[in-house]
Amino acid sequence: MTSESLQPQGAPARRTVVTAVGATGLALGLGACGSDEQPSSGAGTGTADDGGSGGGAAGSGGVLARTADIPEGGGKVFAAQGVVVTQPVKGRFEAFSSTCTHQGCAVNRVADGVISCPCHRSEFSAADGSVRKGPATRPLPAKKISVAGEEIRLA
Structure with missing residues (x-):
């Protein structure tokens, strides 16, 4: 008897769940990298500053x-x-x-x-x-x- 045959009927196989979780993690990881064509916005610096010292927008x-x-x-x-x-x-x-x-x-x-x-x-x-x-x-x-x-x- 296999572990898949012990699962309730209609439940996804363990292999299916593991594959889906892995694919989701890969998609999220690649999405965070961006692409050459559509750079994301943002900035930072070793001495990051979110504004100027003179105030104002x-x-x-x-x-x-x-x-x-x-x-x-x-x-x-x-x-x-x-x-x-x-x-x-x-x-x-x-x-x-x-x-x-x-x-x-x-x-x-x-x-x-x-x-x-x-x-x-x-x-x-x-x-x-x-x-x-x-x-x-x-x-x-x-x-x-x-x-x-x-x-x-x-x-």
């Missing part, structure tokens, strides 16, 4: 950061706004999407002229968002910012 033209907040040769990731702001050289500020173009993970760090993604170790130039190291093959899309005096605003 940055998404609506409020102050995102002060120029002094963005280190020369580095940058800062703003999670709530989905943007990373860099200062590749003194006085020049750039902004890019904080969503990695590989599989939609959030970049998490800017240091030594490089924007880094923790998921698969892609690296992007802090100067122009271009790919420095894959697996990403597309640059980070540029975002519009304005710098007036010491205030950086997301346009």
Whole structure:
């Protein structure tokens, strides 16, 4: 007598249940990775900041950061706004999407002229968002910012 013959009639076989649970777990795991074509939004940083030090709603033209907040040769990731702001050289500020173009993970760090993604170790130039190291093959899309005096605003 097999274990399947001891189950009540109409109940699924153990093998069917195990297969279904495994398939569900696989689908959830793959869904969390995203895809190259439809990156998810989000951001984070080694020194994550969900807003600027100047207050206001940055998404609506409020102050995102002060120029002094963005280190020369580095940058800062703003999670709530989905943007990373860099200062590749003194006085020049750039902004890019904080969503990695590989599989939609959030970049998490800017240091030594490089924007880094923790998921698969892609690296992007802090100067122009271009790919420095894959697996990403597309640059980070540029975002519009304005710098007036010491205030950086997301346009």
